[in-house]
Amino acid sequence: MWYEKTLKPLLFKLDPETAHDMAYMLGKLASSSPAACHFIGKFAHTLVPDDPFTCWGLSFPNRLGLAAGFDKHGYLPAVLQALGFGFVEVGSVTALPSQGNPRPRMFRLPADRALINRMGLNNEGARRIVDRLIQAPAVQIPVGINIAKTHNPQILGAAAIEDYRVSFSQAVRFADYITVNISCPNTEEGKTFEDPEALSRLLTVLMAQPRRRNNRTIPVLVKLSADLDAPQRRELVSLCEEAGIDGYVAVNTSGLRKSLVHSSDAEIARAGRGGLSGAPLLQRSLDTISDLHSLTGGRKPIIGVGGIVEPSSAVEMRQAGASLVQVYSGLVYKGPGLVKQLRESLGTIRAESLPIH
């Protein structure tokens, strides 16, 4: 409540990326101080009982994670653990560093509790970010690394696959799990990696890479777009299953604008192209999750993401078939207090209300 009454009005006066950068800077400072993390943990984390869950041989203290795109540079795991997240997905990281698209590239649509972004995979490059994660004090929560293709339209075909492979081999040095982001709508070439032939070649190469560390095989997940129709999902899931991937992240942002009902045409036009996230994504995210759950017979864990702004949406995601959930845009609208609310609602789900695995 304090966030919505006091901090949010101030932050919403700033350009969205500037507000994000300020929050990031504070998080980075807190992450570097064990005392600050301890203090934050006292107020946020320890007030909610744990809801432990084991998956891919990893222990999650609870099922709520921070989605990719918030901690692109890998500075925040310690403070995110203190805030009560049960896991974190760092990235997307790419083989080469990239500045991303020119600013402004992130926009709020408050009437719909949505964001539109075309960040363009800005990051410092996989090697540097993985080095940073390795050198940081260890955290107890699982840290995934999300990899994508470098934001450069000249990197195509076999070079694009090699680019992913480089990031993959870096990620294996640290990640508890690796998410292959094939669905970023903000690539310079304007195409995702969801073309079946391209995806098949990519997964053949990645799944043949060494991925054992400390006597465990690092699980590989694929992150799908919100904009796939049912036949496309069926085809891609069949390819992913053939390749032997370990799970799915559903969904990435959407290029469509149909679900925006409260924002004016002028606001939507001002934002321009980019991926839509936040509340309007929820239905597509739920549909994708339940489809994936039935396509895989409930045998592959799904991380559900997209449109969680209310605690009830996290519950719906679990009921659609997600084993774990992630949030990003909801935090912009509700602040860090949402973490506790989501954890409480996730902790109260009764097993009978979930789909059978």
Ligand SMILES: Cc1cc2nc3c(=O)[nH]c(=O)nc-3n(C[C@H](O)[C@H](O)[C@H](O)COP(=O)(O)O)c2cc1C
């Ligand atoms: C500003 C911004 C940047 C993002 N960057 C990435 C990214 O680099 N890689 C990725 O896989 N997803 C990225 N995402 C997508 C989120 O991980 C998530 O899939 C999407 O926002 C839907 O969740 P939400 O409705 O809770 O925000 C980004 C989202 C936002 C809002």
